[in-house]
Amino acid sequence: MAIPTMYWENGTLYLLDQTLLPGRSEYVACRGYRDVIRAIRTMKVRGAPAIGVAAAYGLALAAREAAQVPDPWDRLRAAAEELKNARPTAVNLAWAVDRLMEKAAVRGAQGVDVAALLLEEARTLQAEDEAANRRLGAYGRDLLPHGARVITHCNAGALATAGYGTALGVIRAAREAGNPLRVYATETRPLLQGARLTCWELMQEDIPVTLITDSTAGFLMARGMADLVLVGADRIAANGDVANKIGTYALAVLAREHGLPFYVAAPVSTVDLATPSGAEIPIEERAPEEVTHVAGTRTAPEGVGVWNPAFDVTPARLVTAIVTDRGVVRPPYGETLPRVAGPREAPP
């Protein structure tokens, strides 16, 4: 990607405003942690790994603010909670904040400058996420047959991560290895991340992509025009149930109906062994206006009721394999996931 999802400069976090893509490439300047929370809530930055990294920088900003008040730790812990609650479904957010707060507690007690430490940790997390995606891509690329026609949903690309992407990371890796695959990108209502972001990312790298509406995917499979489905994830429960963008579950059911593999690509930071199954994953419900308006224009009658869950849960039984940065994991996930996502070590 020529254009980074986010960067840090002169004490400020700059987030690429993904609500404006592909029309405009503009950055939002976040000078305090509440700017970061606002950007996460309004989805200027989105994608489970990307909001994890953004929240880490947010914590660094919060530490700088906390240093000005009498009880900096209270202030920092409150900011950490606020950051973790910015969006409920993606677990990478809480994972990143908790990881940084643990380090801050240990090193802070040793007298280290916490704000500087947290900034350094955020930078490390960002670099690790991209590195994890590249490993994940290398593990996953062999799952794609030569010339595969891949359906993907939403955007699990460089824009959803610190770089390279998860589902799109596997696609990039396969392409780099010479696989002449092609992609069908679902537009992904309501916020059109597939149309706006996935098409844009793939076209920048000359990976052939065809845009379809979400409800065209089933007919595409029925016509024999697709070989597999490959998506990202916002949280993977200990039993292998996968929370991901609304519409993922329907794709998984349709893939099973047509005998197509259904793959999920996510770093182990997306696996939440503390959540036993999908039933315990909180599913964010967002504002009706995302559905009643498109590109600022009202398209549904005033006052209509709306149900707008941002995510759904795909049961583990429909997931052929999960591609992680520590290898490809297959059922039974209750046994295989803890092996890769258990007590964390530093990446090799």
Add this chain to the structure above:
Amino acid sequence: MAIPTMYWENGTLYLLDQTLLPGRSEYVACRGYRDVIRAIRTMKVRGAPAIGVAAAYGLALAAREAAQVPDPWDRLRAAAEELKNARPTAVNLAWAVDRLMEKAAVRGAQGVDVAALLLEEARTLQAEDEAANRRLGAYGRDLLPHGARVITHCNAGALATAGYGTALGVIRAAREAGNPLRVYATETRPLLQGARLTCWELMQEDIPVTLITDSTAGFLMARGMADLVLVGADRIAANGDVANKIGTYALAVLAREHGLPFYVAAPVSTVDLATPSGAEIPIEERAPEEVTHVAGTRTAPEGVGVWNPAFDVTPARLVTAIVTDRGVVRPPYGETLPRVAGPREAPP
């Protein structure tokens, strides 16, 4: 419906411009048959039964024009072909034009004024369509359990017909019989007929409706929030395969996965016994701009490839029952459909 889908006045067909709803209620004046073709192609009038009736009026306009030229029958037959080709999938269009041309041939040979005859026949067809929908509603309403939560797709309402509607006709009839049902309307990308038209129709009659994106329907079922799916049809093949708005097939697969009934409501004019199965139904593919733009705003990158089939085919094995104006038809459709849709008689 306070607002008719179309009406004839002073030699002109007025079509409610459905592309402007719900924001504006304006009529397009069609003074020649090519105005009608243009309105059908641009979906100012849409819905299989409604375009059948509009084409019938179009033929009346064509006959008036043909009366001015040396060889009126050649001109009229050419116009009939043009009208039939305005859109390929819905069979009601060809059915209406063929029915009127047969009558014109017989009565024209007897010296009757063909233009006046065709206008009278168009009016008859319009009245018959609404009457058929009311009968269909009465047959279908008992399929809906008390307080049913019904998923419908696209708009199979008064706006898609000469009045009352097919799928929404069943819903109206159940409501009139005191059933406190509620509806989940899929928005129906790309042209949002569910959001724009179905919600509007139902809200006008105080029928509770909740709008969802197309890809939310599967999760809605998984959560146990829906009892059945009920849709219209653009063409039903002799074996019971159903062509309907893109996305219908995915809903049928999901309904089966969740053990929910999947009902299709359509007048017998939508049954095409001359088409053996869904494989022979021509599926219209429409312009990429319908997907790359929403409400006039570009949302996908310039130059992206698009596959935009307007319809899909749901195999008969997924269809629990077909509600027609001659009764509820159940499998095996190859035997039961010819009984209701065979050689046509005048309706009772």
